[in-house]
Amino acid sequence: MDYFAQQLINGLVLGSIYGLIAIGYTMVYGIVGMINFAHGDIFMIGGFIALISFLVLVSLGLTAIPLILLIVLLVSMAITALYGWTIERIAYRPLRHSFRLAPMLSAIGMSFVLTNFSQVSQGARVKPVPPIITGGYTLHEGASGFAVQLSNIQIMVVLATIVVLALFTWLVSRTRLGRDMRACEQDQTMAALLGVDVDRTISMTFVIGAALAAVAGMMYLLYYGLVDFFMGFVAGIKAFTAAVLGGIGSLPGAMLGGLSIGLIETFWSAYFSVEYKDVAAFSILIVVLIFMPTGLLGRPEVEKV
């Protein structure tokens, strides 16, 4: 039971990170109707920028950890958001009215560019950081000596996710931008006729998605204590799986899907085999798409001739 509780905690933390990435996929899919293949790599870039800015800040002589973390968060969100904006501008916007495969292939190309860009610029080796947030609580000490741990960093990841999600939900449901985004999702032509700047709204979608991915990247860095140039690919596919599982296009669905994937992966590693945890995640993707193509919270797609 204690073991189960511990895995539940671990799974929820991992799921929060996946959920944050999945929102980027689901938003872009909802509005532009394409799979932003490079989104996993945006997450990786976010992790790298958090790492580098952290290093620079520490060497500049800052000692207050909360202040550093706040600055790192803001810097990595800002720069990663700019990455998202630039990528949309360069690789996707010229192809918006092209045939369906074109933006997808362009996105795959962009994903290669980002992966190899960070490999070339920062080297291929894994970058470890010492634990920045330490300490935690022992929730329950079992008779067998197994203790359920809840570390501070886990609390922080979950809290940050909740805060970011609350902000994001407010943005989508209450602001002008959010209204524009929902309008574009329903009908771009009509939205344009009613005075919504479609190009700007789509750009902002990518910017927000990238900023959320940056938060996920930073949380990943803090939680696992490492980044490497290849981490975006697998994380990206899993987050996409999460988005599909939750019902693509649905924002709460993405978070729900992320949590589910995180839990499934953690429990699979804990009770079956660690080696096949990625296989498990990918199999879920296939199974969900076959039996429940609209996902948990998605709307059924009407086929038009």
Place this chain on the structure above:
Amino acid sequence: MSATSARPSPAAQPSGSAFILKKALISALVALVLFSLMIGVRTEAGPQGGLIYWTRFGDLAALVATVFGGSIVVELLRQWWGPVDKDSIVPKPVQSAISFAGRWLAPALLVFTFLVPVIFYNQRYILDLSILVLTYVMLGWGLNVVVGLAGLLDLGYVAFYAVGAYSYALLATNFGLSFWVCLPLAGILAAFWGVLLGFPVLRLRGDYLAIVTLAFGEIIRLVIINWQSLTGGPNGVSGIPRPTMFGIPLTPGDDGLAAKLGIEFSPTHRLVFLFYVILAMALLTNWVTIRLRRLPIGRAWEALREDEVACRALGINTTTTKLTAFATGAMFGGLAGAFFATRQGFISPESFTFQESALVLAIVVLGGMGSQLGVALAALAMIGGFELFRGLDQYRMLVFGIAMVLLMIWRPRGLIGHRAPTVFLERNQAISSDLVKEGHG
């Protein structure tokens, strides 16, 4: 599907040096922010395990300056060329030129390919490279059946390549079966896996199909890595037997081909032999594809690509149509995989990553999707281009990615962006690719 009105009309675009300068400045500024940390600061694990970093502001400045200059050049070129989006329908003279070139290019290329081992007999490097190119031509033609003809976007094609390679490697190393026995077996096994993948994805379309095939490819690779007792895991399978000429090995020994023919042994013989084997296999792929296109099943594939709903309404069984497309494509992938295994003599999961799938897909798309000649030319261009960057090993995939993005922007329909329909009423008319919409189904 959506607003063309949202796009500013070409006439409204401002020009003039102030505009260009402003644009270049903004680009440079964006580049400065983007690269400030990623290029300006280099991190590395230090000797004591902690991270150290050093700055590279010179590189950063150079890159930002390049972006500034590049932006000006691109903007000037754009104004010089005029508005980009005018390539809606291929003009008549270009059409006839293409069809004329197409008529003569293919036979000329074929004759030249046959003569490659004769012309370049003493240049091992070129022979090796042409074998590699032909392997990708075959893979491209195989994937073309799935993507180009049936319109099913497959991002996990490398899985079948892997199945074929491992089938031959394991059958040959464990049971001592020869290449020529294993080759059809590898093809059949890969086709079987193709059907296995085909079944679950029958209901999926477009992007969903792409992502499921991608997941499938990754699953195969992960299983190969982790099933160590069978596949040797990350260490791969080594000591895969070389192919024999119907039982006669190409070795310097007394029973070798050279001794039997009474000529002096040379290692080039094997290369030449491999070259003709893969050429024959590629041509077989091409011939089967061309023949299949004239059969009802090929027509059904093309109909499926153009419109799945209409296809179903006309009574075409989409299930068998999709499954046969997957199986046929997978079979050719498996055959190419078996050849890859015997050529290399060693295979490991590293050869079957997603990048490989993307490369083959890029070849098919660049080739214009559905055009046999285009795919061959694209494979030549891609692999040749890759070889050009061999020295810059690190930058190879970076350049590949950039090339893929630029190609999509410049020619989303590939180099040969039109195709002749297989069936026509009264007269044959080339269809501009902008009029068809594959990838929806």
